[in-house]
Amino acid sequence: MTSVVSLASVTDRFLTPIQVIAGGIGTVFGVISETDQTQVPSYIFVPPRHVLRTRHPTPVRLGMVIRTPAGEVFIVGDNGPSEHASGTLWDSYRLFRATHQLQWKRRTYVVDPVTKQKADAPPANMGLIWVGVEPTDREENERRMNTTFERARFITAANVQADDLLGEYEVIRSDTQLGLQIGFLQT
Incomplete structure (x- = not known):
């Protein structure tokens, strides 16, 4: 054999x-x-x-x-x-x-019945997600205010969008790359 x-x-x-x-x-x-x-x-x-x-x-x-x-x-x-x-x-x-497990929240809005203007409502709890939070390569400038804000890069598998909240961070940009959501956070 x-x-x-x-x-x-x-x-x-x-x-x-x-x-x-x-x-x-x-x-x-x-x-x-x-x-x-x-x-x-x-x-x-x-x-x-x-x-x-x-x-x-x-x-x-x-x-x-x-x-x-x-x-x-x-x-x-x-x-x-x-x-x-x-x-x-x-x-x-x-x-x-994955450096953190963070609470993910999405901002919600209500329309005032009298003024017909959008107003902030309590954010919707989207759950606890794994996130990689890293420093950015360089300090970025906020051009309109001519100041700088401390920023970080995030990487996650969840469908995080701009204006969402990850823990104490605000998402200022979120793009799909490499099959993940990668973007920037502002503290």
């Missing part, structure tokens, strides 16, 4: 079990590595980026929140599959460190 040699099973011992804590359930397996740190200028202080590689097909989905065996929590973003002549060899994801 001849046995078939396959490299597919060789990597099993190198795969890390990763717990899914939001956006799915169970455990997924993959290899987590850091990206090249020389790509970021030394004056920009952001947490190191990581990449998750999994076998193809994989149960990992964009927006999942995962916890490594070391206890680190990451939000899964898009990085694209491998490109190879024989097809997709693995799936690759960018991992963004």
